[in-house]
Amino acid sequence: MTPDFAALRRRFPVLERKTYLNSGSYCALADSVRAAINAYMDDRLAVGANWDVWVMKNEAVRAAMAQVLNASADEIAVTASASAGLNALASAFDFTGPRNKVVVSDFEFPTNAQIWHAQERRGAQVVHVPRAADGYIPAEQFARLIDDRTQLVAVTHVCFRNGARLDIPAIVGLARAKGARVLLDTYQAVGGLAVDVKALDVDFAVGGMLKYLLGTAGIGFLYVRDALVRELVPTNSGWFAQEKITAMDITANRPSPTARRFEAGTPAVVNCYAAEAGLNIILEAGPKAIEERVRALTRRCMEGLEAIGWPAVTPRDDARRGPMVAVPSASTAQLFEKLSAQDIVTSFRDNNIRASIHFYNTEDDIDRFVEAMRGHRAQHHAAA
Numbered sequence: 392m393t394p395d396f397a398a399l400r401r402r403f404p405v406l407e408r409k410t411y412l413n414s415g416s417y418c419a420l421a422d423s424v425r426a427a428i429n430a431y432m433d434d435r436l437a438v439g440a441n442w443d444v445w446v447m448k449n450e451a452v453r454a455a456m457a458q459v460l461n462a463s464a465d466e467i468a469v470t471a472s473a474s475a476g477l478n479a480l481a482s483a484f485d486f487t488g489p490r491n492k493v494v495v496s497d498f499e500f501p502t503n504a505q506i507w508h509a510q511e512r513r514g515a516q517v518v519h520v521p522r523a524a525d526g527y528i529p530a531e532q533f534a535r536l537i538d539d540r541t542q543l544v545a546v547t548h549v550c551f552r553n554g555a556r557l558d559i560p561a562i563v564g565l566a567r568a569k570g571a572r573v574l575l576d577t578y579q580a581v582g583g584l585a586v587d588v589k590a591l592d593v594d595f596a597v598g599g600m601l602k603y604l605l606g607t608a609g610i611g612f613l614y615v616r617d618a619l620v621r622e623l624v625p626t627n628s629g630w631f632a633q634e635k636i637t638a639m640d641i642t643a644n645r646p647s648p649t650a651r652r653f654e655a656g657t658p659a660v661v662n663c664y665a666a667e668a669g670l671n672i673i674l675e676a677g678p679k680a681i682e683e684r685v686r687a688l689t690r691r692c693m694e695g696l697e698a699i700g701w702p703a704v705t706p707r708d709d710a711r712r713g714p715m716v717a718v719p720s721a722s723t724a725q726l727f728e729k730l731s732a733q734d735i736v737t738s739f740r741d742n743n744i745r746a747s748i749h750f751y752n753t754e755d756d757i758d759r760f761v762e763a764m765r766g767h768r769a770q771h772h773a774a775a
């Protein structure tokens with residue numbers, strides 16, 4: 392059944408005032424997320440330290456995140472950020488043997504390259520898969536660099552600069568053929584696309600709750616495939632990563648048998664409230680239905696931009712696109728300001744204006760954006 396997207400949209404008050412195309416930076420705030428944050432405040436006033444409830448909130452986030460990814464709760468670490476999850480994972484890898492290579496792509500968000508470069512001091516060798524002449528990175532480019540020395544292929548699902556979606560099944564196939572593992576940075580995808588870690592057959596996945604997952608900053612997740620959890624012992628650790636959090640044993644490190652071993656200290660309680668409420672909206676609408684809606688809206692945006700003679704740099708092929716459409720401009724900062732003055736909220740990176748689209752956007756939102764772009768074309772169009 393198709394969700395009632397119009398009713399869902401009414402739960403995001405900012406959408407009455409703004410054409411909000413910025414979910415790839417920070418989502419619109421839902422009434423239920425705001426209410427959840429307020430519930431935490433009420434709890435603090437009424438009870439003070441309500442630890443039993445708060446610990447359960449962290450578990451609720453774990454369970455909801457697992458459901459969104461089609462994983463089990465024991466495969467999810469609730470982290471402070473995507474970077475925190477990556478660091479905990481990296482700390483569990485051994486780069487001193489012959490398999491010391493980490494393959495990343497030129498589409499990575501900085502953190503998913505910098506953290507692997509940081510492992511060079513521990514023996515890692517990081518190689519970057521370059522773009523092809525058309526700006527995309529087809530799987531063949533990966534085939535040249537994934538080899539018997541590759542321990543990990545760490546790639547983004549959707550590029551934060553241009554909205555291009557990598558061919559993850561093909562990349563996973565190449566990695567498997569060489570005995571390498573795959574980490575997927577889902578941050579620009581999950582919540583806007585259906586990300587099924589089992590169907591994609593990735594070993595690890597990271598992301599966070601402030602964008603398409605409709606929560607807040609300061610909370611993220613790391614998925615670790617069940618079969619790998621016990622063999623990976625992070626040296627980034629803490630008391631919330633222990634088998635028994637309440638043991639308070641200072642004589643040894645006894646990591647949890649689940650992916651909780653990749654956590655560290657006290658959870659960000661208020662963020663758990665917000666994240667749970669956001670994830671529940673995604674689950675209520677359904678990741679697959681959201682993906683279909685987002686695909687139709689991004690396609691409309693791409694076609695509209697083509698019609699005004701200002702095509703996006705984002706791939707046209709639906710299978711190669713995420714929830715964001717990136718439009719090249721010679722003067723992104725000024726264009727961003729002009730759009731903001733028209734109550735159209737976007738963002739920009741490099742030479743692209745980014746319109747990031749969620750299920751709560753409408754055809755009218757897209758048409759308003761395209762029409763505004765038509766008005767700015769003469770002054771801000773980029774010579775490609």
Ligand SMILES: Cc1ncc(COP(=O)(O)O)c(C=O)c1O
Binds near residue numbers: 473598599611
């Ligand atoms: C693709 C991608 N990965 C990682 C991050 C950063 O994650 P965090 O700040 O939670 O470490 C972002 C944030 O914009 C992102 O877009």
